[in-house]
Amino acid sequence: MPVQFSETALAEVKRLVARYPEGKQKSALLPVLHLAQEQFGGWLSTETLDYVASLLQLSPIEVYEVATFYSMYNLQPVGKHVFEVCQTGPCMLNGSDEIIEYVWEKLGIRPGQTTTDGLFTLKTVECLGACGYAPMMQMGKHYREHLTRDKVDQIIAESRK
């Protein structure tokens, strides 16, 4: 199936491009890649990157070099729910290692892996700016903070519904 944005998404691209001066549509690249990742199953395939390049009149390499630089772009398929657990200093002081171990134990996946049913991916990430609410993880657009084993159980149960 060819990669193609919906009409709504195309309108959003147009709105994004209009925020910059004439001829500076490259500036829309990061937001358009976010949009593409949302629209096409949480990750960016080469086809998607090429499509974004054509949409913004860029050469594919300009899109590849950006997509590979920023850690929020997934260049491989991910599960439906991605647990991005922070492991940097301040979270570590408050037990993030134990949380990572617990998710690993509970779901049987190591950081970087996805469950065979395609439901969960575990990722370890570096500081997300929630150090006062540690340990924490990002799930999609939102943060889950003050994590405990019980809270992890609850989040997993919620996600399975």
Add this chain to the structure above:
Amino acid sequence: MGRKLLLDKAHVENIRLYEVYRREGGYRSVEKALKSMSPDQVTDEVKKSGLRGRGGAGFPAGLKWSFLAKPEGVPRYLVVNADESEPGTFKDRYLMEFIPHLLIEGMITSSYALGSTTSYIYIRGEYAWIVDILEQAIAEARHNGWLGKNILGSGFDCDIHVQRGAGAYICGEETALLESLEGKRGNPRIKPPFPAVKGLWGCPTVVNNVETIAAVVPIINEGGEEYAKIGIGKSTGTKLISACGNINKPGVYEIDMTISVEEFIYSDEYCGGIPNGRKLKACIPGGSSVPILPANLLLKTAKGETRLMNYESLADGGFASGSMMGSGGFIVMDDRQCVVRHTYTLARFYRHESCGQCSPCREGTGWMEKILLNIETGKGKMSDIDLLWDIQRKIEGNTICPLGDAAAWPVAAAIRHFRDEFEWHVNHPEEAQTRNYGLAHYADPLVLTA
């Protein structure tokens, strides 16, 4: 109880909404500036206030503004740095999440001073829900005539857009941020030229931190001289501190910079002390990049003076016995914590975040991470400690941007003040290994199984 200038209204119910914010006196600074002041007068007030950049470097904001080149017929830009990514720092998030109109108001007034008719907020990609909050606030401001054409009949046009990053600490460095805003990899630029001359799309640009721009609101409302009366010495006004780690009340506090570090940690008004009857071991007072200090040097300077929560006092003693105010990310460690392990997580962070342009940083951060992991897991040699020292020394000052320094300083300070702890790991390999269960196993990401 110190004076609050930024967060005094943060707890008013629904302050996020325009009507409430306006009712509480919001947007007065825009009225005052656009109706009764010239752009240069606004800049002069900021200069008089002594406001220093709140992102970490502490450079005087008014001076930075006065460097802005103003060639005829070339647009100028204000870009707000909301890429808050320094471990331990979450103050800008708090400000934007709870009182977004304060930033928008500060941006309009500042844009007027700088002559920026299109201004941008570059926000870290992970703060996705805050993008919605800011866009809502911008839409409300526009709807009520504070943005758009001919604001308040002054002839000044202004619009604000929010640009989302995508997960790169380096984009907090102002020229990397501009590259990213142009849709490129976040590789810092060689300076000069500085952004004030050649910034966004080659045009003169001022990049300021969220808190800096928010502080313009009380400065204009009350006057720069009044603002400068708060605080002490060159640490004028109030500062947001985000406190985390092993304390009873982690969170964001607005302080006037006359209080002592001891009061900040132990007073119920701020951090509320160390939990579970533990003792204070060490603290990184200004975000992960600044030197860690052991408790004795944190509370008192080497000369035995009480250390205060301000730029000068925190830096007293230089790196030998002092630290820095930095971004105000205050990380507290109790006596259970291992400095080696904490330093390892920071080294891993900097390796992950190095953009890879300069070899001392690209290679050095990786070496430091590996050596620290070895020491931490009981596989280190005594000579590794000197090797670490040597590597950090060769990174510092040898890179295009300050990320190299930021990666080097935490390692240097940890060895300087806690060398015995590194040696303990080398001398007690088995204990080091059992204590840090698992750590080594998930250091390397694995490929997908699905």
